[in-house]
Amino acid sequence: MRGPLLWVGTNPGGGGTETHMITLLRALAGQGVECHALVHPQGKIAAALAASPVQLHPGIFHNSADPRGIAALDRALRQLRPQLLVGSFSKEYWPLALLSRLHRIPLLLFRHMDLRLRPSTRWLLSHWPLRLVAISRYLQQRLRAQGIPAARVEYLPNPVRLADFVPPSGAREARRAELGIGDEVFLLGYVGAWHRGKGIFTLADAIDAAHEQDSRIHGLWIGGGAHEAEFRQYLAGKPWQHLLGWTDAVTPWYGAMDALALPSVEPDTFGRVLVEAQAAGLPVLGAEIGGIPEAFAPGKSGLLLPPGEVGAWREAILALAQDLAMRTRLAEEGPVFVQRFAAQRVAEEFLRSVEAPRSIA
Structure with a gap:
C-alpha cells in the first residue's frame, strides 16, 4: 500500500x-x-x-x-x-x-x-x-x-495478537494460590459480559451439577455487566465458584484455567475469547450459535454444545475434567487452529x- x-x-x-x-x-x-x-x-x-x-x-x-x-x-x-x-x-x-x-x-x-x-x-x-x-x-x-x-x-x-495470550511462566501456580486452590482442581473459566444472553446462568448451573459429581470441578468468572448483581447473588455461598470481576490482565488467568467456555444462548457475531484461550493452550467449550463455531475447530480443539442445555454442558465439563488425554489432545490443536486469526x-x-x-x- x-x-x-x-x-x-x-x-x-x-x-x-x-x-x-x-x-x-x-x-x-x-x-x-x-x-x-x-x-x-x-x-x-x-x-x-x-x-x-x-x-x-x-x-x-x-x-x-x-x-x-x-x-x-x-x-x-x-x-x-x-x-x-x-x-x-x-x-x-x-x-x-x-x-x-x-x-x-x-x-x-x-x-x-x-x-x-x-x-x-x-x-x-x-x-x-x-x-x-x-x-x-x-x-x-x-x-x-x-x-x-x-x-x-x-x-x-x-x-488477534496471539502472542499476547501466552501465559507467563508460573502463572498457573501464582493465580491458583490467589484463589486458594491446588493443581488438582479442574478450573473452567469464563471471560466476558455477565448478562443472560451470554448463557452465564446455564454454565453456572452446569458447573454446579458437575461439581456435585466431581468436587474437583470449579468455575472461574472474569467479567461483569448488566446482570452482575443478580449473578453474584446467584453464586453466593458456593466456594467452588470464583468471581473475579473485570481485569485488564486476563492472560495470566488463562494460565490458571484448564479450559474455557463460551455458553451464549443468543447469537454472538464471533467468539474472540475462544481464540485467545486456544492461543493460551486451553481446550474450549462453545455454544452452537451465531459465529461461535467459527472461533475453534469443533471436535479438534474444543467441544461444540447446544445452547441452553444444562445437561449437555454438565456432561462435557465432566468429560474434560476426567479425561486428561482428551484435554491434552484438544489443547495441542488449538494453537495450530488459531493461526488463521x-x-x-x-x-x-x-x-x-x-x-x-x-x-x-
Whole structure:
C-alpha cells in the first residue's frame, strides 16, 4: 500500500469493535503501512495506540450529523490525502461515505454487530461505491439475509495478537494460590459480559451439577455487566465458584484455567475469547450459535454444545475434567487452529484485498 491509510473510530469504549481496530492497525503499521486514526482523544483506542507507530488525530462523532466530527474528518482528509478511508462504527458510516466521495478517496467499512439495519444504512451498504467487510462468515450471511447484495459483502478473519495470550511462566501456580486452590482442581473459566444472553446462568448451573459429581470441578468468572448483581447473588455461598470481576490482565488467568467456555444462548457475531484461550493452550467449550463455531475447530480443539442445555454442558465439563488425554489432545490443536486469526496474517490478507483491482457496482 503506497499511500497512507486513515481509520476513523471515535467511540470511547473498549469492546470488540475497538479491539479489532486497535489490533489490525498495529499489525498494518508493522507491515510498514503509514497508518493514521481519527479517534476520541480520551478513549480506549487512543490509549491503546498511544505508544504505537499509528499517528493519532482527535475527533468525536456523537452522531452521524455531528458538525465537529465532520469538520475533524474533513481536516484530516485534506491534510493526509489517504489512499484508503476505513470505518467500523455505524454512526460514522454516512459522514465517511459523503466525505470519501467529496475527496474522491476509496472507502472500506467493517461490520461487527448482528443488528437489524436501518433502511438508510441498508441502502448505503447496498448501493454506495464502497467495500463492506464482515468479521465472521456468520455475519456475512446475516448481512446478505438482510438484503445486502451477496457480492458486496466480503469477509476478513477477526485479527488477534496471539502472542499476547501466552501465559507467563508460573502463572498457573501464582493465580491458583490467589484463589486458594491446588493443581488438582479442574478450573473452567469464563471471560466476558455477565448478562443472560451470554448463557452465564446455564454454565453456572452446569458447573454446579458437575461439581456435585466431581468436587474437583470449579468455575472461574472474569467479567461483569448488566446482570452482575443478580449473578453474584446467584453464586453466593458456593466456594467452588470464583468471581473475579473485570481485569485488564486476563492472560495470566488463562494460565490458571484448564479450559474455557463460551455458553451464549443468543447469537454472538464471533467468539474472540475462544481464540485467545486456544492461543493460551486451553481446550474450549462453545455454544452452537451465531459465529461461535467459527472461533475453534469443533471436535479438534474444543467441544461444540447446544445452547441452553444444562445437561449437555454438565456432561462435557465432566468429560474434560476426567479425561486428561482428551484435554491434552484438544489443547495441542488449538494453537495450530488459531493461526488463521494471527494479526500479521490478517493484515497481509487485508493488504492483498485492498490492493487487488475490484469493481464496485
